[in-house]
Each structure stands twice: as C-alpha cells, then as structure tokens.
Amino acid sequence: MNWPSAAGKRAYVNRMFAAISPNYDLLNRLLSGGRDMAWRRYAVQEAALPRGGWLLDVATGTGDVALEVLRQVPGAHVVGTDFTLEMMRSAQTKAGGCPVSWNGGDALCLPFPDNTFDAAISAFIMRNVVDIPRAFAEQRRVVRPGGRVVCLEICRPTLPVFRTLFNLYFYRLTPIIGGLISGHPEAYIYLPDSLAYLPSPEELVAIMESVGLRQVRYRRMTLGTVALHVGVK
Numbered sequence: 001m002n003w004p005s006a007a008g009k010r011a012y013v014n015r016m017f018a019a020i021s022p023n024y025d026l027l028n029r030l031l032s033g034g035r036d037m038a039w040r041r042y043a044v045q046e047a048a049l050p051r052g053g054w055l056l057d058v059a060t061g062t063g064d065v066a067l068e069v070l071r072q073v074p075g076a077h078v079v080g081t082d083f084t085l086e087m088m089r090s091a092q093t094k095a096g097g098c099p100v101s102w103n104g105g106d107a108l109c110l111p112f113p114d115n116t117f118d119a120a121i122s123a124f125i126m127r128n129v130v131d132i133p134r135a136f137a138e139q140r141r142v143v144r145p146g147g148r149v150v151c152l153e154i155c156r157p158t159l160p161v162f163r164t165l166f167n168l169y170f171y172r173l174t175p176i177i178g179g180l181i182s183g184h185p186e187a188y189i190y191l192p193d194s195l196a197y198l199p200s201p202e203e204l205v206a207i208m209e210s211v212g213l214r215q216v217r218y219r220r221m222t223l224g225t226v227a228l229h230v231g232v233k
C-alpha cells in the first residue's frame with residue numbers, strides 16, 4: 001500500500017483498528033492458530049518486571065499484553081496506551097475490574113515523563129507506525145535506566161519451503177478469513193501488506209541500537225514467523 005503522507009497512514013491505521021475492534025481478539029486467536037497469547041506471555045517474561053514494578057503497554061489495543069502482565073507479576077502497575085479508543089474500550093470491557101490505567105496516546109509522542117517505567121512492551125505495532133526509530137526512542141525515553149524495551153512483531157520466515165507456505169497463508173488465506181469474519185476485507189489485505197514496510201529482525205536490532213538501547217537481542221518463534229526483540233536502556 002502506498003501512503004500519500006505519514007498523516008494519511010496514521011489516519012488510515014486509526015480508522016481501520018476502530019472498525020475491526022469488535023472481532024480483533026477472535027481473529028488474532030484464529031489467524032495465529034491459538035499461538036498469539038503464548039507470544040505475549042514470552043514478551044512479558046522478557047520485560048523482567050520486578051514485583052510491584054511499572055509497565056507500559058505501548059499500543060495496547062484490546063489490552064492482551066497489559067492483562068498478561070497482571071497475571072504474571074504480582075502487584076504490577078500497568079499502563080496501556082493507544083490512539084484507537086475503540087480498541088481500548090474493548091480492553092476495558094474485557095479487563096472488568098483489573099487495575100490497568102488506559103490512556104489515549106500516540107506511540108510517537110508518549111504522554112509520560114522520562115524514566116517513568118521499569119519496562120515497555122509493544123506488540124504488533126511497528127508495522128503500523130510511520131516512524132519506527134522514533135517509536136523505539138520514545139519507549140527508551142520513558143523507561144528508567146536499566147529497564148527493558150521489548151518488541152513483538154510478525155516477521156518473514158527464512159526456511160525456503162515454509163516461507164512459500166507462509167506466503168500462501170498470509171497473503172492469500174488471511175485476507176479471506178479476516179475479511180469474512182470482520183466484515184472489513186481491506187483491513188485484512190492491509191495486514192499482510194504492512195509486513196512489506198517492516199524492517200528485518202536484524203535491521204530492527206540496528207534501529208534499537210541507534211536510539212541508544214544496549215544488549216539488543218532477538219529470537220524467532222513459531223517457525224520464524226514472529227520475532228521477540230529485547231533491549232536495555
């Protein structure tokens with residue numbers, strides 16, 4: 001997809017997530033073959049949040065990372081932020097009385113002071129932002145020295161045969177299944193298209209280092225279709 005401007009992409013992403021928010025969780029479970037919650041569990045483990053620590057879930061969407069933090073870390077203080085309020089409304093409903101603070105905000109200009117959090121996690125957002133280095137720089141800014149910045153994203157598998165199967169699934173089947181269930185086929189054409197915009201896992205390491213994160217590493221999961229990056233401030 002070609003964007004006439006950064007503002008055009010931002011507005012499109014915002015509208016698109018607002019439209020698909022009612023079916024977002026169901027489609028995540030279906031399209032990931034039930035793996036997406038495991039990926040978020042590993043992301044939360046990598047945040048190494050201390051008991052009672054402060055965690056920022058950047059682009060929290062329907063809040064699955066935020067709620068996973070509460071499950072794993074006793075007494076955690078969790079803040080979820082996103083610019084699509086419809087997604088966070090679903091998060092609030094799902095959370096019931098769970099103590100997450102939901103904040104409207106842009107990942108490229110986080111509405112928090114420097115050194116506020118023990119860790120920040122972003123899951124499946126980098127394909128959607130118009131400035132990836134800035135998104136990481138913002139997360140680094142709001143995390144305290146020694147705290148971690150964790151990023152979960154889809155990536156292209158490297159095994160040649162599996163890559164062909166993945167392409168078939170991701171580029172052909174996903175738009176059909178996603179379109180049928182959500183009623184918004186363009187959103188599930190955007191999903192595979194957005195991968196073209198995403199740098200490789202190695203390039204993401206370089207971007208994270210370029211904004212001052214240290215000890216940056218990543219691992220691939222689920223036959224190399226998802227990458228989990230971690231850096232330290």
Ligand SMILES: C[S@@+](CC[C@H](N)C(=O)[O-])C[C@H]1O[C@@H](n2cnc3c(N)ncnc32)[C@H](O)[C@@H]1O
Nearest residue numbers: 017059060061082083084087106107123124128
């Ligand atoms: C694929 S969803 C991921 C949601 C959630 N992190 C998860 O694990 O399911 C991407 C989310 O990023 C949000 N988003 C995209 N760009 C953003 C930005 N610049 N600032 C804040 N939120 C953004 C969208 O509104 C959407 O909720």
